[in-house]
Amino acid sequence: MQFRLPRGTQDILPEDQPHWRHVISTAQEMARRFAYGRIDTPVFEQAALFERGVGEGTDIVEKETYTFSDRSNEMMTLRAEGTAPVCRAYLEHGMSSLPQPVRMHYFCPIFRYERPQAGRFRQHNQFGVEAIGDADPSVDAEVIDLGWRFTEALGLKGLSLVINSIGDPECRPKYLETLKAAYQPHLDKVCPDCRMRFERNPLRMLDCKRTDFACQEYIASAPQMSDHLCEGCADHFSKLQGYLTALEIPFRVDSRLVRGLDYYTRTVFEIQPPEEGAQSTVLGGGRYDGLIEQLGGKPTPGVGFGSGIERLVLNVKRQEAALADNADNVVDAVVVSLGEEAAPVAAKLASQLRNGGLKAVLTQPGRSLRGQMRHATAMGARFTLVIGDTEVAAGTAQLKNMDTGDQQEVTLVDVAAVIAKG
RNA sequence: GUGAGCGUGGCCUAGCGGUAAGGCGCCUGUCUGUGGCACAGGAGACCGAGGGUUCGAAUCCCUUCGCUCACCCCA
Numbered sequence: 001m002q003f004r005l006p007r008g009t010q011d012i013l014p015e016d017q018p019h020w021r022h023v024i025s026t027a028q029e030m031a032r033r034f035a036y037g038r039i040d041t042p043v044f045e046q047a048a049l050f051e052r053g054v055g056e057g058t059d060i061v062e063k064e065t066y067t068f069s070d071r072s073n074e075m076m077t078l079r080a081e082g083t084a085p086v087c088r089a090y091l092e093h094g095m096s097s098l099p100q101p102v103r104m105h106y107f108c109p110i111f112r113y114e115r116p117q118a119g120r121f122r123q124h125n126q127f128g129v130e131a132i133g134d135a136d137p138s139v140d141a142e143v144i145d146l147g148w149r150f151t152e153a154l155g156l157k158g159l160s161l162v163i164n165s166i167g168d169p170e171c172r173p174k175y176l177e178t179l180k181a182a183y184q185p186h187l188d189k190v191c192p193d194c195r196m197r198f199e200r201n202p203l204r205m206l207d208c209k210r211t212d213f214a215c216q217e218y219i220a221s222a223p224q225m226s227d228h229l230c231e232g233c234a235d236h237f238s239k240l241q242g243y244l245t246a247l248e249i250p251f252r253v254d255s256r257l258v259r260g261l262d263y264y265t266r267t268v269f270e271i272q273p274p275e276e277g278a279q280s281t282v283l284g285g286g287r288y289d290g291l292i293e294q295l296g297g298k299p300t301p302g303v304g305f306g307s308g309i310e311r312l313v314l315n316v317k318r319q320e321a322a323l324a325d326n327a328d329n330v331v332d333a334v335v336v337s338l339g340e341e342a343a344p345v346a347a348k349l350a351s352q353l354r355n356g357g358l359k360a361v362l363t364q365p366g367r368s369l370r371g372q373m374r375h376a377t378a379m380g381a382r383f384t385l386v387i388g389d390t391e392v393a394a395g396t397a398q399l400k401n402m403d404t405g406d407q408q409e410v411t412l413v414d415v416a417a418v419i420a421k422g
Numbered sequence: 423g424u425g426a427g428c429g430u431g432g433c434c435u436a437g438c439g440g441u442a443a444g445g446c447g448c449c450u451g452u453c454u455g456u457g458g459c460a461c462a463g464g465a466g467a468c469c470g471a472g473g474g475u476u477c478g479a480a481u482c483c484c485u486u487c488g489c490u491c492a493c494c495c496c497a
Contacts, residue, residue: 004488059495063423081497110497115423117491126497193494209493260496270497281497308497338455371450373457378448381457388455402457 008114008122010310014328019313023154024107027127027307030150031105034142036129039104041085047075052294053084055262057200064112078111081261082128082306083288084295090132091297100133101302107309119280119311128285130304132292137236140267140287140303141243147283147305148249151271156315158274159282161249164225164257165237166203168265169290171230176202178223189214203258224255233266240267259284263291267303273315282315283307332358333419334376335397337365338388346387349397349412356416377402383419 005011012020031038047067054061066078079085086104089095095102109125116122129146131139144161151159167175179202187195190205191213197204206222208215229237244251251269259268268286285305292300333353337346343365353360361379363372369386376384386398397415400407410418 007488064495112496114495115493116489117493120496124497128497204495284497306497311497336456368450369455370453370457374449375457377457384457386456390455398456400456405457407456 006122008116008120010121010123016313018328019316020309023309023312023316024127026153027105027107027150030146030153031129034103034129034146036103036105036131036146039086039089039106041079041089041106041108043109044076044078045085045088047077049084049088049295050077050080053087053263053291054081058260058262060112060260064114066111066113079108080112081110082106082108082126083130083261083263083291083302083304086128086130086304087132087288087292087295087297087302090300091292091295096133096297096300101131101139102133103129103131105129110306119308119314121310125309126306127309128304128306130302132302132304133300135236135287135289135301137239137267138243140236140240141247143285143303143305144244144251144269145247145249147269147271147285147307150307151283151312154312154316156273156282156312156319160272160274161251161269162254162257162272163240163244163251163267163269164254165229165233165240165266166258166264166268166286167225167229167233171228171233172225172265175223175225175228178228179203179205182222183218186214186218190218191215201258201260204260206256207258219256226253226255236266259286263288263294265289269305271307275315275318280311281308282311330359330380330382331361332381333360333383333385333415334372334379334381335360335362335385335387336369336372336376337363338369338386340365341389342387342392345392346385349385349387349415352412353416353419356420358416358419385415 047065050065051061056062060080065080067075069075086106090102106128107125108128109123111123113122114120129143131143144163148159148161166172180198183190183194183198183202183205187198191208191210193210194205194208194213194215197208203225205215206219208219210216226237241251241253257268257270264286266287266289269284270281271283272280273282283305284307285303287301287303289299289301291302292298333350335346335350335353337343346365347362350360350362361381363375367375373384381402384400384402386400391397391409394409396409396411398407399410399415399418
């Protein structure tokens, strides 16, 4: 085969569409209930938006963006994540003059140059929400609530919500120093990855899974962010937990939960499905109170999440949670013709049925009647219409109900009405 | 970027040194104007690509490309 799809991309075939529709329409309904209006941003943005927004030292920016210079030598990047573009739009369209917070949701493809594996692609689709302009923990709770109800409504079982607070510019740097001080004397005993993290992203050391070094031992005894939150962050986090409890959303606090984007502050959270597997997080997000300022706006808080539609579809399929939706595999009427004269009449009839809103298909004229009937069955026909010389002369068609096998002669003008009845 | 496994018609699978087989699907016929079942038949593969070993390779060896899974990271 000469052409293949690019690595890490996929075709979503007609047979997969019912699952996608299920996920997307559920997401749309949740966004509606929570009053999160839709926003669409371009597929590519100025490269600097992601560099500044996501953070230049992050893996995403450092080695995963699809960046290119266009014909006027401007550096552009295919959307690498959903939040920065929405914040850009918030600033660009003066949304700070709207009632705060501004609530928005989006569906969009995301591009990251990664090695593909189960649940990880170079192009994937996200449903995401952002609430910008309000720092109150009730908004964090609202966003989490939306995400939780969404995944729940998909029919997924055994989900778990993990939350954490990673502090703010006041307390996190101090905590990181404390953490590094605790690791410093033992750097020779932890894994090479952790030694790297020590320099670049110390929080990640707490998330190490390796057991062939002493990492786990030091994780267990490491100082916890939760013990080092400043007063404001601690209060915010405890209020958030109060809201979640009131909303009857089960959650677990995990001090090892960290996110890879630089802009997160205070609240971070993830929703995990029960199945094992490396790339399992189905929805993740948090608060980003410094981002808008970072992008050149005045200090504006925000909170949101992104969810991977491919991963959700994967889980829906695994759990067979989608309702039986075989509407795609059913055709209202298949029109069959016999003889050269009948062919255009049959084509006209099919066209007429479609104009009346029915799903109609014309079989290949010239095939044997048997062959065309077989084809009608394979297409999932509810009704088959047969037109031969006799019918052309009479202005009628033989209408056959494919379930019952009943057949009757119907005039061409009545066909649509008879089919519509049943 | 690192590591492991796998690449046979549209899909799934057999063959593991002697010149490609079966199932599903598709098409045709048994049934000269009637489907779903059954039966018969047909089309469709240079066995991912390149090189090597051999009288002979889908089968063994090397290289390469691709896919998959895991690490890293993330949705």
